[in-house]
Amino acid sequence: MGGFGVGKTTMVGSVSEIRPLTTEETMTQAGIGVDDNYGSASKTATTVAMDFGRISITDELVLxxxxxxxxxxxxxxxxxxxxxxxxxxxxxxxxxxxxxFDVMGRLEERGVPFVVAVNTFPDAPRYPVAELRTALDLPEEIPILDCDVRRRASSRDVLMTLMRLLHSLAMKGALT
Incomplete structure (x- = not known):
């Protein structure tokens, strides 16, 4: 999840073992003044439903x-x-x-555990994790890590961090 143009479709595509199903459509004049595309001015398509991919962890466990x-x-x-x-x-x-903020707020309201992956766009400023944690108002238990969503290994590492968080919460009995 994330805001417009942060790399969600790219991440699913880089790590999925199957050819991902995407729902990207050409952006039209209808989005002008409605969608904030700051930082994504060269973006010509956008997800209008959901992207779908799959990773088999084991024969019995599929993400x-x-x-x-x-x-x-x-x-x-x-x-x-x-x-x-x-x-x-x-x-x-x-x-x-x-x-x-709204994305994380909605996840918190629903009680969905999450990790934060900072997509390392070439022209984006870099900040220490402590500064990001403060700016995003996140507690220590929520992992924050850098990610280049174009790289399979980087996207995989983010998902493994999420899996470790979920395992930790399950062992504490915090997952329902």
Whole structure:
């Protein structure tokens, strides 16, 4: 999950073992003044439903990946995911941290555990984790890590961090 243009579709595509199902459509004039595309001015397509990918951990354990649309007008689509999600990755762009607050707030309201992955765009400023944690108002138990969503290994590491968080919460009895 994350704001518009933070790399959700790219992340699903880079790590999925199957060819991901994407719902990208060409951006039109209808989005002007409605969608905030700051930092994504060259973006020509956007997710309008969900992206879907899959990773087989073992023969019995499969991780299903859903990339959500970032524009607020499509957030109603997130509701079904909240019902069955064990956890989430919140992708963050340091050029636009403010678009992350509503996403994290919705996850917190629903009790969905999450990790924060800072997508390392080439022109985006870099900050120490402690500064990001303060700026995002996140407690110590929520992992924050850098990620290049174009790289399979980097996206995999983010998902493994989420899996470790979920395992830790399950061992504490904090997952329902």
């Amino acid at each position: 299903y990946l859903f990339g959500t649309p970032g524009q607020e007008r499509f957030w109603f689509l997130w509701n079904g995911l909240f019902e069955g999600a064990l956890g989430a990755v919140v992708l963050v762009d340091t050029r636009r941290l403010e678009v992350s």
